[in-house]
Amino acid sequence: MSGANADDASGGGDASRPSVAVFRPADDRIDAAAAFLESLGANPVTDPMLAVEPTGTVPRDAPFVVLTSKTGVELADEAGWDPGDATLAAIGPATAGAARDAGWTVDVVPDEYTSAGLVAALEARVAGERVEVARSDHGSDVLLDGLREADARPTETVLYRLTRPPEAGDSAELAAAGELDAAAFTSSLTVEHFLDAASERDLRDAAVAGLNTATVGAIGPPTAETAAEHGIDVDVVPDDAEFEALATAVVETATQR
Template identity: 65%
Template sequence: MSQETRIAVFRPDDERLAEAVDLLESLGADPIADPMLAVEPTGATPREDTDYTVLTSKTGVELAADAGWRPSDSGAVCAIGDRTARALREAGYEVDLIPEEFSSAGLVHALESEVAGSRVEVARSDHGSSVLTDGLNDAGAYVHETVLYRLIRPPESGVSAERAAAGELEGALFTSSLTVEHFLAAAAERGLREEAITGLSTAVVGAIGGPTRETAERAGVDVDVVPDAASFEELACDVVERAAPSYRG
């Protein structure tokens, strides 16, 4: 594959971005790293007097652990996804439940038959989906949400919007609705929103799931790829394959 297969990636500027760049390079693509998310801790700590505690991200686990959070002795700890579960175990916590489907809806489905009358703590970012809290409430749980951190757009973000506007992207990897919104905000800040959307129309645009796809399409961004699993690796592989069909691994 030519190194001119330029794929924009928007992951936070930590090991997630480094891993994404390594993966894209291993696939023969040319990563355009443009972090669209940065973490701003709130200083809050998850409640400890609950029957269930839900953690939705590695970042949330790390912040809770740094604050000295300890779950109730009789409470269950739930993780959305293997990455969050791994972070919990590395921090010394036991993991009682990981849903088969790594999503808010998947966790609701896993818990809805057993949480009626229970106290459920949801500890996450300020951009968590209402699907989780509404679904648990509808199942009869008493839900409390703690915002552990805010997700903000780094002020230096936007190189990918410039490249898209110039027709210099072959692919883009959107991993959340917020990455879509921040990409478009960075483009608008440069006076390039419509040009960037037009540029993406000639690229292979990937979205990690249905909600992200819906956000993009509502904004006028056509989505070409939604992987079967909500996995960054699968998203990247599918987009690279579509952007450069000669790649066969």
């Protein structure tokens, strides 16, 4: 085990506190996630499953611009991009907050923080309009297909690529050993990268079995579906697709167990 928090979960931490794996990128997001889990009474197992590789591109000009992550907002802002007169849509409060911090006006935030929620929020406004979708290279087809069904003309710009750090996988070893109490998956890609890391260690079946005796949370239905497709039983899907809601529900369920 290379991570200090993974060592804590395997015996160095408070055994009365559930060990919860978290897979955020290795930046301020993993630190904030760990701090939040600690505030809930958990031992965080920080195992970053995502690395951000900027492409150097910015959103194209269009009457409507959709941003689907805080990371995308920050990269576009750092590159000097500004939405100008475009109607700006953000997938959820974190993305919208980052956009407002950049000095931009956010016009649309859907009630449901998913691609389907964005489509529902925009479909009455975008018929015949070009809609620029700026996001990672792992964006869901649901958004583009939904916009086309609403008679919009979507275009897509990849602002960054998401890769798996080569050192990721401590949590898979803990799960395989039965030493992980819970896991909080924040995207379908974190599920896939967890399983890839387990496979590289020849632990995939054991890691899945370990997860299925633990508490597994997924940030939304698409992530839960990906987990289920790979044989992982999901116990928790919060109503709000935000990390804080996911972490709270996971810790509550794991503690009750």
